[in-house]
Amino acid sequence: xxxxxxxxxxxxxxxxxxxxxxxxxxxxxxxxxxxxxxxxxxxxxxxxxxxxxxxxxxxxxxxxxxxxxxxxxxxxxxxxxxxxxxxxxxxxxxxxxxxxxxxxxxxxxxxxxxxxxxxxxxxxxxxxxxxxxxxxxxxxxxxxxxxxxxxxxxxxxxxxxxxxxxxxxxxxxxxxxxxxxxxxxxxxxxxx
Amino acid sequence: xxxxxxxxxxxxxxxxxxxxxxxxxxxxxxxxxxxxxxxxxxxxxxxxxxxxxxxxxxxxxxxxxxxxxxxxxxxxxxxxxxxxxxxxxxxxxxxxxxxxxxxxxxxxxxxxxxxxxxxxxxxxxxxxxxxxxxxxxxxxxxxxxxxxxxxxxxxxxxxxxxxxxxxxxxxxxxxxxxxxxxxxxxxxxxxx
DNA sequence: AATTTCATGTAACCAGTTACATGATTCA
DNA sequence: TGAATCATGTAACTGGTTACATGAAATT
Numbered sequence: 001x002x003x004x005x006x007x008x009x010x011x012x013x014x015x016x017x018x019x020x021x022x023x024x025x026x027x028x029x030x031x032x033x034x035x036x037x038x039x040x041x042x043x044x045x046x047x048x049x050x051x052x053x054x055x056x057x058x059x060x061x062x063x064x065x066x067x068x069x070x071x072x073x074x075x076x077x078x079x080x081x082x083x084x085x086x087x088x089x090x091x092x093x094x095x096x097x098x099x100x101x102x103x104x105x106x107x108x109x110x111x112x113x114x115x116x117x118x119x120x121x122x123x124x125x126x127x128x129x130x131x132x133x134x135x136x137x138x139x140x141x142x143x144x145x146x147x148x149x150x151x152x153x154x155x156x157x158x159x160x161x162x163x164x165x166x167x168x169x170x171x172x173x174x175x176x177x178x179x180x181x182x183x184x185x186x187x188x189x190x191x192x
Numbered sequence: 193x194x195x196x197x198x199x200x201x202x203x204x205x206x207x208x209x210x211x212x213x214x215x216x217x218x219x220x221x222x223x224x225x226x227x228x229x230x231x232x233x234x235x236x237x238x239x240x241x242x243x244x245x246x247x248x249x250x251x252x253x254x255x256x257x258x259x260x261x262x263x264x265x266x267x268x269x270x271x272x273x274x275x276x277x278x279x280x281x282x283x284x285x286x287x288x289x290x291x292x293x294x295x296x297x298x299x300x301x302x303x304x305x306x307x308x309x310x311x312x313x314x315x316x317x318x319x320x321x322x323x324x325x326x327x328x329x330x331x332x333x334x335x336x337x338x339x340x341x342x343x344x345x346x347x348x349x350x351x352x353x354x355x356x357x358x359x360x361x362x363x364x365x366x367x368x369x370x371x372x373x374x375x376x377x378x379x380x381x382x383x384x
Numbered sequence: 385a386a387t388t389t390c391a392t393g394t395a396a397c398c399a400g401t402t403a404c405a406t407g408a409t410t411c412a
Numbered sequence: 413t414g415a416a417t418c419a420t421g422t423a424a425c426t427g428g429t430t431a432c433a434t435g436a437a438a439t440t
Contacts, residue, residue, distance in 0.1 A: 026391050036335050036351050071436055107350055114346025143228050154306025157368050159228050168360045176349050218419050263408050
């Protein structure tokens, strides 16, 4: 079985960033350090090896900017293969395990789908997202019902937190969906 | 600088579990596989090495159960040192980085504080939690305000998600706090 | 002149993943 | 008898962490 090239969430984040504008490693670090993308590590020990991997897999290509000067920089941009790989990840169906273990990755995908595939694809994604999240909420409610009545309140409250959290996710998605659908009769989708 | 013995979230989860009742590796796996604790990996490649680490650090002690039989099991229980280490983690102040990067760990701590240190400590924890979460909400709102007006809606919606998420966290904590505080005066009243 | 920022990296370490492996026991 | 479950582990791999290292350019 061939290994998926964009394995980790960090790789996806970097790939998506570069898709929007060519970046150097330092640029990527700055974005992670100063924007809400700060949920990702900006440490050089994470960024530079990740860039190397993506380059080795042929998903991004680096060209040396300011070559002659004493302070050159590697600027990476997406290759055709990279764009293809990114799209493949973005249109992948939303699975139960994703909502349980990789919510952050799903949020990344949401933003990147919007920016690169346009409104329709985003709406499709959101519908799948809502479906899976709501299914998981039902599962959690089941757990809640199966707590023996003498359980100390803390475990119950902890589970409450999970429930609220996922309900909120579904609600956010439904709202976003409404917003995108009504605000879009005029449609300005993205391009290739 | 001495390394913290309960480094990873998984280690904390295991330690907390064993604190409530002695467990074998298999027991731990079952809990992770069948309860809302399923956010942690139940794979043997994660559990057994983690148990070894905890044992090596002297935080848990294993005794062989059903020794003579052909299917013995290692049952681990907390050592005094382990209980101390657990408490140290639990009463550690809630820092900004925790709410950004280790929310799952904070939720674990919440439940374990309740079960092992009681109501007062839990309330203190929740107060700190609310404080840090709300501070972070303000920070995120700042980001939102600084979006240039021509930003495509998707990034904005992504940030929305984060905002809602953290607001919900704060709200959950405030509710839990109210519930615990009033439930303690009458001493019996569960919250609605 | 000193500090900060730009810019790129490496090395040792740690922990989790997947997949594999073994063998007893219980139950259909 | 064969499947599921009990019970414990290992090995190779992956990727992220911390800390270290280098040096030019811009700013104060």
